[in-house]
Amino acid sequence: MTPILSVNGISKTFTLHTQGSVRLPVLADIDLTVAPGECVALDGPSGAGKSTLLRCIYGNYRVDQGEILIDDGVETVDVATAPPRRIIELRQLTVGYVSQFLRVVPRVSTLDVVSEPLRMLGVAADEAEDRAHEILTRLRIPERLWSIPPATFSGGEQQRVNVARGLIVSMPLLLLDEPTASLDIENRDTVVEIICEKVDKGAAVVGIFHDPEVRDAVSTRTLEMSPMALVAA
Amino acid sequence: MTARDENPILRVSSLTKNYGKIAGCRDVSLDIWPGEVLGIVGESGSGKTTLLNCISARLEPTMGTVEFQTRTEGMVDLYKMSEASRRMLMRTDWGFVHQSPRDGLRMSVSAGGNIGERLMAVGDRHYGEIREAASDWLEKVEFDLGRIDHMPSTFSGGMQQRLQIARNLVNGPRLVFMDEPTGGLDVSVQARLLDLLRALVSELKLSVVIVTHDLAVARLLADRLMVMRRGEVVETGLTDQVLDDPQHPYTQLLVSSVLQP
Amino acid sequence: MTPLRSSRSRRGYNFAYLDEHTKRMIRRSILKAVAVPGYQVPFASREMPLPFGWGTGGIQVTASVLGPDDVLKVIDQGADDTTNAVSIRAFFARTTNVRTTEKTSEATVIQTRHRIPETPLIEGQILIYQVPIPEPLRWLEPREAETRKMHALEEYGSMHVQLYEDIAKYGHISTSYDYPVIVNGRYLMRPSPIPKFDNPKMHRNPALQLFGAGREKRIYAVPPYTDVKSLDFEDYPFEIQRWEENCEICGADDTFLDEIVTDDQGGRMYVCSDSDYCAERTAAAGKIPSEAAE
Numbered sequence: 001m002t003p004i005l006s007v008n009g010i011s012k013t014f015t016l017h018t019q020g021s022v023r024l025p026v027l028a029d030i031d032l033t034v035a036p037g038e039c040v041a042l043d044g045p046s047g048a049g050k051s052t053l054l055r056c057i058y059g060n061y062r063v064d065q066g067e068i069l070i071d072d073g074v075e076t077v078d079v080a081t082a083p084p085r086r087i088i089e090l091r092q093l094t095v096g097y098v099s100q101f102l103r104v105v106p107r108v109s110t111l112d113v114v115s116e117p118l119r120m121l122g123v124a125a126d127e128a129e130d131r132a133h134e135i136l137t138r139l140r141i142p143e144r145l146w147s148i149p150p151a152t153f154s155g156g157e158q159q160r161v162n163v164a165r166g167l168i169v170s171m172p173l174l175l176l177d178e179p180t181a182s183l184d185i186e187n188r189d190t191v192v193e194i195i196c197e198k199v200d201k202g203a204a205v206v207g208i209f210h211d212p213e214v215r216d217a218v219s220t221r222t223l224e225m226s227p228m229a230l231v232a233a
Numbered sequence: 234m235t236a237r238d239e240n241p242i243l244r245v246s247s248l249t250k251n252y253g254k255i256a257g258c259r260d261v262s263l264d265i266w267p268g269e270v271l272g273i274v275g276e277s278g279s280g281k282t283t284l285l286n287c288i289s290a291r292l293e294p295t296m297g298t299v300e301f302q303t304r305t306e307g308m309v310d311l312y313k314m315s316e317a318s319r320r321m322l323m324r325t326d327w328g329f330v331h332q333s334p335r336d337g338l339r340m341s342v343s344a345g346g347n348i349g350e351r352l353m354a355v356g357d358r359h360y361g362e363i364r365e366a367a368s369d370w371l372e373k374v375e376f377d378l379g380r381i382d383h384m385p386s387t388f389s390g391g392m393q394q395r396l397q398i399a400r401n402l403v404n405g406p407r408l409v410f411m412d413e414p415t416g417g418l419d420v421s422v423q424a425r426l427l428d429l430l431r432a433l434v435s436e437l438k439l440s441v442v443i444v445t446h447d448l449a450v451a452r453l454l455a456d457r458l459m460v461m462r463r464g465e466v467v468e469t470g471l472t473d474q475v476l477d478d479p480q481h482p483y484t485q486l487l488v489s490s491v492l493q494p
Numbered sequence: 495m496t497p498l499r500s501s502r503s504r505r506g507y508n509f510a511y512l513d514e515h516t517k518r519m520i521r522r523s524i525l526k527a528v529a530v531p532g533y534q535v536p537f538a539s540r541e542m543p544l545p546f547g548w549g550t551g552g553i554q555v556t557a558s559v560l561g562p563d564d565v566l567k568v569i570d571q572g573a574d575d576t577t578n579a580v581s582i583r584a585f586f587a588r589t590t591n592v593r594t595t596e597k598t599s600e601a602t603v604i605q606t607r608h609r610i611p612e613t614p615l616i617e618g619q620i621l622i623y624q625v626p627i628p629e630p631l632r633w634l635e636p637r638e639a640e641t642r643k644m645h646a647l648e649e650y651g652s653m654h655v656q657l658y659e660d661i662a663k664y665g666h667i668s669t670s671y672d673y674p675v676i677v678n679g680r681y682l683m684r685p686s687p688i689p690k691f692d693n694p695k696m697h698r699n700p701a702l703q704l705f706g707a708g709r710e711k712r713i714y715a716v717p718p719y720t721d722v723k724s725l726d727f728e729d730y731p732f733e734i735q736r737w738e739e740n741c742e743i744c745g746a747d748d749t750f751l752d753e754i755v756t757d758d759q760g761g762r763m764y765v766c767s768d769s770d771y772c773a774e775r776t777a778a779a780g781k782i783p784s785e786a787a788e
Binding site: 316317320339341342343345346349350351352353354355356357358359360361363364381382 | 648658730
């Protein structure tokens, strides 16, 4: 099966100019291929570059070398060199990203936060709202909270809203960074269910799962990563 | 929605504006694509306002060109157009939201009249229809319709700014320039206004160039960022990338200087 | 042609007070104005023996077009016998020896403040208006550089804003005098504070209409048989004033009426503002004034 994601030889070093230009190598010559229906878990200690890798794939971080090829159904795009508006298009239709925390936009209701990715794709407002209802119900966010902006929610509630927003659109490629962080067992299991459903339907997933039970439940294979030594400037 | 087939709506090539020996902005090139929001960030003296004025046909550059994708005649060099055409463009296909609403409104004309003027400027001569269109737009910007006949000097800063936005959007422009549109407003008012701008931009598929020194505003509204320092562009890229993985020393300094409440 | 030497009755003034070079300068401006109907031509307004705001522009234009064979009529608010009309007429009589008249039909040059005579004008007559503020866009745009651009680029949408504001405030267009017009389909013009009742008279008038603003230093013109259209909206068309009453002196039902308060108990009467027209009608009817109204 043709892979949807092909990471070839990417390297990344952070140069912290504000700290006397100290250089922090994080990724060196990483390769990763993911096909539809696969869920790859990134494993390794803190500082190994797992989050960094996800962000590079998403275009949030820049890479110094290598290519990140994503098949969007029509053509293959190299995230490392693509123009910004191409990456924005990829993010709307092909690649989804769920981070560890919700970036809160003031005044926007939970319902609007979750349904926005659908509305941006041109889905009618009421249909988008129905699907948002569905996923919020599944994640046990009480209805009384739907019309309130999530800024005042608990960590767990915010994370569930985050997950709902990240997973409401059916994306061929999903990048998940600790999606079950701050969730209790019930909700953790629901998220695992949703992820498995998507993988079964053919989505490709690359994820960081701190909880070994979660990792075992969703992933089809693992990529081991280890930290690099710090190099002084 | 294929990014590949479109032409840029605005193309800026090697733009330089000198004030005597001082470079307001130097050798700036950029493209703006339909439906995208470009943020230009930098501190005072970075040249961002000079750049904005040059690309919005308000200040003729010393060197370089600014070309606009007109509806019927393809790419046109802005500063080679006749003044009449340029001024018409500025009233119909473009909008300019000033930092101070007083610069962008007629203070002696009612709210409805301010919006209606743009329609009358393109030939609308039916009072009832003009008033209805003005009312529609006031509703869109969450403006109390009961105050349609009041003077802008009686409105709060936030209301004035929303009126300015409505006045700029009523003729269905494709490109809107904004100069610190939320500067000077109270925080809660600012939040409401940004919200409104986000909704309008996405609903109307506007292209926007927004100049701001506030990185939080840039993150919220812009798809792409350009960082300017002393008249030059030091970094450009996806908004979240520039803010989360800044490459240039100045950008890193800027990002790390932002206070977190 | 009568020599322009000073005679004892002109008391050392040049014919019509202004020197010949000044008159030529003003005539050049008038020619430009006639060539571009409705366009405001700047001119070097001279110091006149009366202050700004009292008709110095109109007087300079009249002085420049008047010849020894002309017959001059001067009216102020339609009447020949108000202070200003009397003074200006006397001024020209003294500095030109030109024949003066109160009859519109006999005049070749008519200087007016704030009214157009009711008697229709004919070819060969010149009507000269006194203008306080020539710029129709001044209320909206205080910058001269900007209003000049707006005229040059025909950016007149904003003019309708004034009318919009009227309708929004009063439910109808309340501007009742100095009502803006478009001349020859091109220039936006302010006709001076004549009542809107008189606006239709400007349209395709056989006479030459000249406008002089002394303080603002502008001259403009509407040549004979030029289109003059008052601004309006499709759903609020231009309308002139109407009265329920007729003139109490001559009985006219189609003239502009002045309301005259007759006592301190609310008594009032309505009388033609155009004194000459009213007198002509009364004489034609062969009745004495108080019996004319039926």
